[in-house]
Amino acid sequence: xxxxxxxxxxxxxxxxxxxxxxxxxxxxxxxxxxYRQILGQKVEFLVSFYNNEISEKSEIFDDQFSVERPDGSNxxxxxxxxxxxxxxxxxxxxxxxxxVEQYFGPGTRLTVT
Amino acid sequence: xxxxxQNSGPLSVPEGAIASLNCTYSDRGSxxxxxxxxxxxxxxxxxxxxxxxxxxxxxxxxxxxxxxxxYVSLLIRDSxxxxxxxxxxxxxxxxxGSQGNLIFGKGTKLSVKP
Numbered sequence: 001x002x003x004x005x006x007x008x009x010x011x012x013x014x015x016x017x018x019x020x021x022x023x024x025x026x027x028x029x030x031x032x033x034x035y036r037q038i039l040g041q042k043v044e045f046l047v048s049f050y051n052n053e054i055s056e057k058s059e060i061f062d063d064q065f066s067v068e069r070p071d072g073s074n075x076x077x078x079x080x081x082x083x084x085x086x087x088x089x090x091x092x093x094x095x096x097x098x099x100v101e102q103y104f105g106p107g108t109r110l111t112v113t
Numbered sequence: 114x115x116x117x118x119q120n121s122g123p124l125s126v127p128e129g130a131i132a133s134l135n136c137t138y139s140d141r142g143s144x145x146x147x148x149x150x151x152x153x154x155x156x157x158x159x160x161x162x163x164x165x166x167x168x169x170x171x172x173x174x175x176x177x178x179x180x181x182x183x184y185v186s187l188l189i190r191d192s193x194x195x196x197x198x199x200x201x202x203x204x205x206x207x208x209x210g211s212q213g214n215l216i217f218g219k220g221t222k223l224s225v226k227p
Contacts, residue, residue: 033214043157043201043217056214091156100145100164100205102215104156 002026004105006092012111013082021077021108023092032075033093033102034067036060043091049075082112115140117218119202125224132189134221136202139183143204146178146185147215151199157217160187160200192225199223 005024013019025032034046048055049067066078075094079086089109093102116139126132138146145164149157163169163176163185175188185204189196199220206213 035215035217042219043203043215045214045216048214058214089156100162101147101159103159104149107156 002028004092004094004103006090006105006108008108009106010109010111012113015084015112016081019079019082019110021079021090021092021110023075023077023105024073025075025092025094026096026103027073028096029094029103030097031055031095031102032067032069033095034077035091035093035104036088037091037107038085038088046077046090079110082110084112086110087112115204115216117202117204117216119200119218119221121219122222123224124221125226126192128192128194128225128227130192130225132192132196132223132225134187134189134200134202134223136185136187136218137183138185138202138204138216140204140206140216141180141183142206143183144213145205146176147203147205148174148176148187149201149203149217150196151201151220153199157201189223192223194225194227197223197225 032049037043047057047061089107091107092105095102118137147162148160161171163178173190177186201220202218203215
């Protein structure tokens with residue numbers, strides 16, 4: 001069964017460093033999303049992406065964040081200058097055109113020290 | 114501010130019983146309602162969704178929606194220890210041709226005792 005994949009599974013970085021989190025959505029899906037979950041808290045929407053542009057973004061998704069679809073399979077989230085409070089699980093999700101269901105990848109645990 | 118409220122639990126039920134999980138939401142524009150299951154340290158896993166008032170059944174799971182009351186629930190019949198997880202309610206605006214983002218509740222932790 002097709003699934004969303006994410007790499008790396010765990011990323012440790014120092015405060016102020018740039019990180020890129022990678023996702024490979026399900027192959028025939030056209031809508032892509034990033035969510036995050038701080039430990040012990042709820043899953044929060046960051047951004048949605050369709051047709052090579054951002055569809056929607058939350059207040060969390062400030063100028064430090066960016067997304068890109070660099071090729072036909074990858075979808076990335078970049079955090080330019082990480083802060084301690086960026087430590088969280090980051091989930092990528094995708095959905096098919098005409099369908100409402102979003103399928104989540106396994107997540108990347110980002111630890112900022 | 115869009116709010117999704119769930120009882121955090123833990124909700125403890127014996128094996129074989131019916132588990133009832135409830136969710137209320139504040140945004141009347143919500144169109145689709147999703148239930149995800151999340152095991153500790155894992156990602157959300159879609160169980161089912163509903164967008165019409167009434168009941169929708171899928172195997173041991175039944176979702177119930179009442180838009181007038183802004184209330185959605187999930188019933189799990191014949192609960193199994195493997196159902197022990199946190200259950201996340203997530204409404205979505207999902208308007209027009211756009212895919213709406215999900216607004217998650219904090220989740221209800223379910224524990225099924227053998």
